[in-house]
Amino acid sequence: MAKIRGAVVVNEERCKGCSLCVVACPTHTLALQPKEVNDRGYHYAYMADAPSCIGCASCALVCPDACIEVYKVRVD
Amino acid sequence: MDVNDIIKPENKVYGKPVLMNDNNMHYCPGCSHGVVHKLVAELLDEMGVAEKAVGIAPVGCAVFAYNYLDIDWVEAAHGRAPALATAISRLYPENLVFTYQGDGDLAAIGTCETIHAANRGENITIIFINNAIYGMTGGQMAPTTLIGMKTATTPYGRRVDLNGYPLAITDLLARLDGTCYVTRQSVHTPAAVRKAKAAIKKAFQNSLDKKGTSIVEIVSTCNSGWKMSPAAANDWMAEHMFEKYPLGDLKNV
Numbered sequence: 001m002a003k004i005r006g007a008v009v010v011n012e013e014r015c016k017g018c019s020l021c022v023v024a025c026p027t028h029t030l031a032l033q034p035k036e037v038n039d040r041g042y043h044y045a046y047m048a049d050a051p052s053c054i055g056c057a058s059c060a061l062v063c064p065d066a067c068i069e070v071y072k073v074r075v076d
Numbered sequence: 077m078d079v080n081d082i083i084k085p086e087n088k089v090y091g092k093p094v095l096m097n098d099n100n101m102h103y104c105p106g107c108s109h110g111v112v113h114k115l116v117a118e119l120l121d122e123m124g125v126a127e128k129a130v131g132i133a134p135v136g137c138a139v140f141a142y143n144y145l146d147i148d149w150v151e152a153a154h155g156r157a158p159a160l161a162t163a164i165s166r167l168y169p170e171n172l173v174f175t176y177q178g179d180g181d182l183a184a185i186g187t188c189e190t191i192h193a194a195n196r197g198e199n200i201t202i203i204f205i206n207n208a209i210y211g212m213t214g215g216q217m218a219p220t221t222l223i224g225m226k227t228a229t230t231p232y233g234r235r236v237d238l239n240g241y242p243l244a245i246t247d248l249l250a251r252l253d254g255t256c257y258v259t260r261q262s263v264h265t266p267a268a269v270r271k272a273k274a275a276i277k278k279a280f281q282n283s284l285d286k287k288g289t290s291i292v293e294i295v296s297t298c299n300s301g302w303k304m305s306p307a308a309a310n311d312w313m314a315e316h317m318f319e320k321y322p323l324g325d326l327k328n329v
Contacts, residue, residue, distance in 0.1 A: 005077055005082055007079045007082040007083050009083060011092075013100075014100060016104075016105035016106070017105060018105035018106030018306040019305070019307055020306050020307060020310070023307045023310075024265065024266055040100075042105065047079070050079050055082075055089060056266075057089060057090040057266075058266040060090045060091075061090075061111075061266040061269045061270070062111065062263070062264075062265065062266055062269060063110075063114075064101075064103065064106060064107055064108065064109070064110025064111050064114075065100075065101055065103075065110050066092040066093065066096055066110065066114045067092070068090075069088060069090065069091040069092070070088070070089050070090040070091070071082050071083050071084065071087040071088050071089065072082075072087055072089045073077075073087045075077060
């Protein structure tokens with residue numbers, strides 16, 4: 001059965017750590033960095049559980065700062 | 077399969093719109109303004125009208141909208157965006173003219189301009205961000221503030237006997253003959269964002285087709301003004317704001 005795999009790239013310097021993407025993610029892939037901060041002091045989002053991403057782009061749709069790029073590939 | 081095998085240009089399905097530039101937005105983390113800016117940038121690019129789009133920036137948090145989207149902008153005096161949009165759409169009828177206003181701008185100081193522009197049926201799109209508060213100046217009560225809602229100027233909650241009732245101005249505008257499309261949307265979930273995008277697209281298309289005034293109200297959050305986290309503000313909005321400001325099309329001619 002074909003499987004969909006996805007991945008996101010977060011623009012770490014643009015991210016403001018609002019966590020709306022974390023809430024919107026249906027597969028609980030995303031999380032905020034627990035310790036690391038960007039230049040402006042925000043705990044930016046990252047893929048905490050990368051293999052579970054399905055590339056649905058829910059995170060990118062709700063991101064107010066347009067800092068998420070979504071990639072999706074079909075694995076046969 | 078490794079993540080680096082997935083992250084390739086040919087697999088990209090979503091990214092920052094090309095019309096949105098690299099300036100960091102001044103909005104607070106989690107502000108709905110950013111999502112609506114993104115939708116406007118995506119739509120103007122997808123509809124191929126970026127070259128003839130003219131945005132009217134308001135006074136309020138979105139006053140610096142011209143810093144973030146690479147299209148033509150004009151900055152209006154407080155509340156006067158529909159008056160300026162009237163002038164531009166009449167002088168340059170081939171252009172797509174839209175205003176981007178908050179509730180303090182559109183529903184308080186600009187009520188006169190808004191209602192008369194909509195009543196004249198000017199071929200403009202009004203994008204109305206309703207967060208029930210004056211966000212930029214520090215969270216004072218706006219006409220749209222809900223009854224009992226705490227703000228900087230109503231610290232014990234808005235009282236009907238003192239402050240009157242919340243103003244659902246979009247409902248008023250839907251009654252006018254000049255408007256062709258009046259809708260109320262939100263951007264708190266991925267599904268709502270898709271619906272809001274479709275609504276703004278329809279409004280832009282109406283303006284291009286010269287059908288009259290289109291108004292898209294986006295019920296949104298002001299997590300700083302409401303003193304909540306962005307996620308909690310979205311939940312609060314879904315619980316309380318949609319009761320007074322129910323989502324959906326109010327008029328579609």
